[in-house]
Amino acid sequence: MKKIAVCYKWVLSDADIRINDKTHQLDMEKCKPQISEYDRNGIECGVQMKAASGTEFIGISCGTACAASAKDALSRGPDAVYTLDDAVMADADSTTTSKVLAGMIKTIGDVDVVICAEGSSDEYARQMGPRLSGILGWPSVSYVSKVTVNGDSLTLERKMEEGTEMVNVPVPVVLSVLPDIGEAPIPSVKQILGAKKKPATEMNLAGIGLSADAVKPHMKVESVLAPVTERKNIHLNPDGVSLDDAAAKLVQQLSADGIL
Numbered sequence: 467m468k469k470i471a472v473c474y475k476w477v478l479s480d481a482d483i484r485i486n487d488k489t490h491q492l493d494m495e496k497c498k499p500q501i502s503e504y505d506r507n508g509i510e511c512g513v514q515m516k517a518a519s520g521t522e523f524i525g526i527s528c529g530t531a532c533a534a535s536a537k538d539a540l541s542r543g544p545d546a547v548y549t550l551d552d553a554v555m556a557d558a559d560s561t562t563t564s565k566v567l568a569g570m571i572k573t574i575g576d577v578d579v580v581i582c583a584e585g586s587s588d589e590y591a592r593q594m595g596p597r598l599s600g601i602l603g604w605p606s607v608s609y610v611s612k613v614t615v616n617g618d619s620l621t622l623e624r625k626m627e628e629g630t631e632m633v634n635v636p637v638p639v640v641l642s643v644l645p646d647i648g649e650a651p652i653p654s655v656k657q658i659l660g661a662k663k664k665p666a667t668e669m670n671l672a673g674i675g676l677s678a679d680a681v682k683p684h685m686k687v688e689s690v691l692a693p694v695t696e697r698k699n700i701h702l703n704p705d706g707v708s709l710d711d712a713a714a715k716l717v718q719q720l721s722a723d724g725i726l
Contacts, residue, residue: 471577568598607640618636
């Protein structure tokens with residue numbers, strides 16, 4: 467293998483999201499940016515593969531203001547990070563993002579393993595791995611829970627609904643990994659300080675052979691609202707009726723609602 471790349475997304479922390487009770491709109495004013503939690507597991511997968519193979523390991527991200535992610539990403543193990551910030555990425559969909567990431571991968575060169583998380587912690591569209599493999603013309607393997615490096619091939623363990631599947635695949639390949647791939651540790655002080663000495667390269671659309679028109683999104687998000695939960699608050703034994711009577715009343719209510 468020549469080079470391992472992990473694609474990660476710079477997202478707003480969902481722990482700080484507030485919901486407007488009247489409009490059900492999401493208030494993200496106090497949300498701080500962070501690397502998607504699922505992508506941290508993807509980065510850890512790259513760290514493990516680098517340790518097993520000695521191959522160069524890089525991080526790749528695109529979006530708006532994602533250059534600020536470089537220090538955090540580098541502290542988690544990559545040898546270098548490449549970012550692409552552009553205003554057009556503010557409304558990016560999976561098509562836009564996959565085109566840009568593929569362009570970055572081709573421009574960087576010598577990448578023969580691309581790691582994606584199964585999904586991102588904001589949208590969880592679960593499309594990036596398959597889309598990248600289609601553009602790059604490489605095989606795609608999803609639901610990966612374990613990777614063993616065998617020179618220029620990989621033995622992959624896939625966690626399926628009905629059991630575990632073992633796959634042997636040569637590089638180049640795009641992997642979509644599950645959180646089971648490895649717990650992402652908190653970077654140590656030494657790692658955080660060491661990140662300052664690693665290279666962080668900012669790229670642009672022209673440099674990867676794309677125009678703003680070529681990466682216009684195909685989808686438009688009109689709004690994102692919190693789910694509305696309405697409860698009937700029916701009391702089955704407000705007057706201390708017997709359990710038998712309360713159970714009969716419950717069956718009657720469920721039947722009236724069409725549940726039974």
